[in-house]
Amino acid sequence: MKRSYLLTIISASVLLVVPLLLAALLSSKGLLSQLDARNLSPSWNHLFGTDWLGRDMLTRTMKGLALSIGVGTAASISSAIIACILGLIAATLGKTADRIITWLIDCFLSVPHLVLLILIAFAAGGGMKGVILALALTHWPSLARLLRAEILAMKVAPYVIISKQLGKSSWWIATRHMLPHLLPQFIVGALLMFPHAILHEAALTFLGMGLSPHQPAIGIILSESMKYISAGMWWLAVFPGLCLFIVVRAFDMLARSLYSIIDPSRARQ
């Protein structure tokens, strides 16, 4: 069982590394327009075809995916950190703090995610900076709530109470009892944020958000391709769309398999 999880983790990681490697290896010349090689359907020279300006779609897609993965990483890490801090504060600093943070979480969760993203992206002045900021600031609530609940539950768990009665210090309890329980939740929670963040990045860039059309972001590629689908240029949407799908799925599988391996309750399976 564990072996199949490991296999999934390895193959998913490979799937994620491929676009990063390709993005680094492919020359950015493919991003420049080449008007004499436009509207080419996929061929050996241009595996994903070229767009209406003769830009190589393979290069654009891979650079776009690398950007998405980068943005997703930045957003997930910062969101996870925010979630961790807020979860800890809520669970340990008394009732008022808990109430405020729970209210904040509810607030964030009650507004449709995309609306919040757009608001923050605009407030931050648009552009890539706005997109990253919006993604970083909106993905923490679910994880924060989860961590808070876990800590609250552990505080009244028999083994924690017994440890306390045996005179163990809070630090000892926190590091020996709580952390091993929280870590898997935290890591998996952070990893599961990736696909969300990437999809939201695609959604935001799809809507524009003041990004330059030179920027090979996957959402921009997809939104631009919409105009040309009716002209029969299917490859503009299909390949980038499929790649986005694969990357998101790979992250999802990676996170779930990892969870299965490091989850203490399933450790003996």
Add this chain to the structure above:
Amino acid sequence: MIRKYVVASITLLAILVAGCASQGNNHLQEGKTRPQPAELVLAIGGEPAEGFDPTTGWGRYGSPLFQSTLFKRDSQLNIIGDAAVSYTISDDGLSWQVELREDIEFSDETPLTAEDVVFTFETAQRNASVVDLTNVRSITALSTYQVQFELEKAQSSFIDLLTTIGIVPKHAYSDRYAQQPIGSGPYKLVQWEKGQQLIVEQNERYYGPQSSFKRLVFLFLDEDASLAAAKAGKVHIVAVPSTFSKQNINGMKLKAVQSVDNRGIMFPYQPEGNSTAEGYPIGNAVTSELAIRQAMNIAIDRELLVEGVLEGYGTPAYSVNDQLPWWNEASVVQDADPDAAMKLLADGGWYDSDGDGILEKNGVKAQFTLLYPAGDSIRQSLAIAVADMIKPIGISIQAEGKSWDEIGRLMYSQPVMLGWGSLDPLEMYHVYSSSYAGVGYFNPGYYSNDTVDQYMKAALEAVDMEQAHELWKKAQWDGTTGLSTKGDAPWAWLVNIDHLYYTYEQLDIGEQPIHPHGHGWPITSNIDQWKWVE
């Protein structure tokens, strides 16, 4: 688990492929069986946000559809009478007398008289919109069918104003006029659902030849929705961007109409520092440099832009008025020459001292943002293509799509992909004259050159048309200075765009004149000649 995803992906792919494959089909029958209705459905875009009031700019490129103009142009661009029969000009060029037709009625059955003409021009003057009547001192009705225009200064292009301003009825003019226009043109408005459609019906009281179409329905659709509607057989005539020119639509043919509808890059001409009365910054440290503007003009390969972005449906543009009688051919520069451009830049003091591929001069990097209206695919493609063409000579351009509102605030300090194109030399005056600096979309770059201003003023005031044309030509390039690329190069003109339409094969849209800029449906200017043919 994995199998489930594989199955799902294959299904998804199958749906996509099926969707692509079914595109070639459409619901149209073969041409012969197609009905030939008296109602014509058009998807040609160009919905005027301000409505249909000629005194605020509706129909400023001619053919206002609901209203008559005093004169109009035929397909050879000759001036012919519309609501007027003739005009005479006094020797000093200051007084224009126009004789009206006596048999014209508005669609509400009241006659069109000199009073209405006076009212129209006075209202337009008061509104001070894009219609420029500042040179008109007074308008008087000499009799019921005689109007006299007194000008401040002689104006050779005044006749062009008389071909573009539609006559509105004095008795039926109100604040709501733009929404509910009444006029004496070939059609009258029935219903306007903003952003969706406009339905117009034939005006039975129209004095000219009646069109064969009782009703016209204008659909306001996006570029690709228009194409989809054409493929579904829902529209009889549809305007398309050149991207769609390679389509095969069953039962429809592609018609390319030559135009002076041009696209080019407007450069902010002034150095940074000032701001407009509203507080928007004026000037740009990079584009205020002559070497930058001229080098870009020389480096751009216009033929390639026509071929690559317009699919060959267009011509290279070197000025705002290519091929028109007042165009100065001597102002054309040899383009697609990056080496000459680089030399020009080096002579201008631009060097790449830090090796990043971008030139610098006095600490200023040769980079700027080029704005274009988001949603206009041709302007976007032009912007990106130009940016990539210019990169090798060391100028870095970031193209950025913005709404017209945002462009309206930024255009004084950032280059914009704009378009003009009129059959009236007055446009050159609007675009380049320092007295129009920062007025609406006219001359947002605050270009100014005293010599050019003087030539243009003299051209406007010339009584003789030939003499006026000579002066317009000198304003472009007189051998030492001018508004063209050889001179100050405040613009980099790129292409003239052919207007492309798919029409039903049996629909004959007559002989089209050279089209001006898109606004105002130039294609309908000869609607009375449109007919179904076998």
